[in-house]
Amino acid sequence: MLNKKVAEIFQNISSMLALKGENHFRVRAYEHAAGIIEDLTEDVKDIAQRGALTEIEGIGKDLAEKINDIITGDTTALYEDLKKEIPSGLLELLRVPGLGPKTVKLIYDRTKIDSVEKLEKAAKTRQLAELPGIREKTIENIIHGIGIYQRGQEAVLNPVAHRIAGQFVDSLKNLKEVGQISVAGSLRREKGAVRDIDILIAGNPMQKIIDEFVKLPIVKETRERGPAKSSVIARENNIQVDLRIVEKQSFGAALLYFTGSKEFNIKLRESAIAHGYKLNEYGVFDGKEKCLAGKTEEEVFALLGMDYIPPELREDRGEIDAAISHNLPRLVELSDIKGDLHVHSTYSDGLSTIEEDAAQAQALGYRYIAVCDHSQSLHIAKGLSRNEIHKKSEEIRALNKKYNNFRILCGTEVDINNDGSLDYPDETLKEFDLVVAAVHSGLRQSKKQLTKRIVSACKNKYAHIIAHPTGKLAGQRDAYDIDLNEVFKAAADYNTALEINSYPQRLDLNDTNAMAAKKRGVKIAIDTDSHQFRQMEAMGLGVNVGRRAWLTKNDVINCMGLEELMKWLEK
């Protein structure tokens, strides 16, 4: 897929134009386009072949031409020219927190410093103090920023960030100065991984709250401390926590602003302008600076003629238009989930017995569970032989006799072999209630081979679900390169569901891919892939991915009742 490359080139062009001091809107156009292209599920090459590049929002005639240059010639003239002019090390310098294009350019023009290494030396020897506008405090900030850059702040997984955020909220909510308090930012939008934690408070006096905030024992250091806003580093995970305080009549407007996303905010503020209003974090104001709304998010949306947009949708992916035309989807909720269709047991590499899994499923209010152990070839995970399948099936049959209004489905997570066949013959597969198929080996195959394997698994009449379709494992490996559009087509044509795997490191399909799958008519299964019964509690993470993908309960097969599901499984 060329998208990553195009996005990277556009991002670099944007940075280099900024370093040159070019028009800031031109800089933004490249940056914006980079973000859009990075999010596309369809290969820009295919879009270009259809001649549809300029239909992408943010891509005009000029950028479309540059994309075509990159498709045919791997680069574009502007990029090559800029590279001759601007040392690549300056792009690295821009990634140091606190350093922007102006400062990097100033430093480079005066000292020829073009790497983080050289900058660190110049800062520590106080050579930088000779530059205009740079004094001791700025030098200290640069040294500190380099430290953060070198440690490389990893994104923190959603559940970990929620737990840390919860500690901050719990520590602050009972202060008498605090009225309302809410988590905001990407964590409220339920992104799978976040780079900081945002917390909003309505309260008074603000200074008192800031004072309490920065001296919490869970705070490692204070980065910023103003009258209404402060930024600290938490001890745990070294994650940055931003606190913003407003008066209570502004809480809704501030929550909107602080929840983002940035692109969503820009669109919403533009929409306010179109109505003749101004929207900021204090409220919606008319031409005479009179506040018309701001206490709640709901009243701001209503004033702008929109339905309430759930935080998970606020990514500038068409939600504002949908909110105006009353076409927002009714998003799937955790309470819509009727069962977990992918959990393991002690029969293969799970740590819980089938009975324990079933007990947990009932405790979660489910109607069914599918216990899907690994297949024969996956020796490392104790894949099941024919005899073991028989034994497992007998145990499930016996257990099911005990239950009222609950059912264990006998399933398997069968390996997709290198040639695209499945790891059990058809006569074995058809004995299972449910078959989940997955790639666990040959991950380094070519895009063409991997795509072909998954497509043939979709076509197998006994396969119901493709598990973790892209193989992404946060911190360990990227998604493997497959042609998702071919997979979506096969999944839709052969009525095979694709999984949103709720395991925190996976979350695979991700939101944009699941959204594209839905558009192609593909059904989704949201599963936990639990290897220990407690892990089944992670279902909410997968549901959040589904919500970010605009899924309703009708898109998700495990929102079906048992009878309906059994019928669907007949294919």
Add this chain to the structure above:
DNA sequence: GCCGTTTTCGGCCCGACTGTTTTCAGTCG
């Protein structure tokens, strides 16, 4: 560089905090 229910030209979200300089530029979200 993009875009159009005021527009094919002239706009492009808006404000807090910091550091350095005495009123503001740079960075960030």
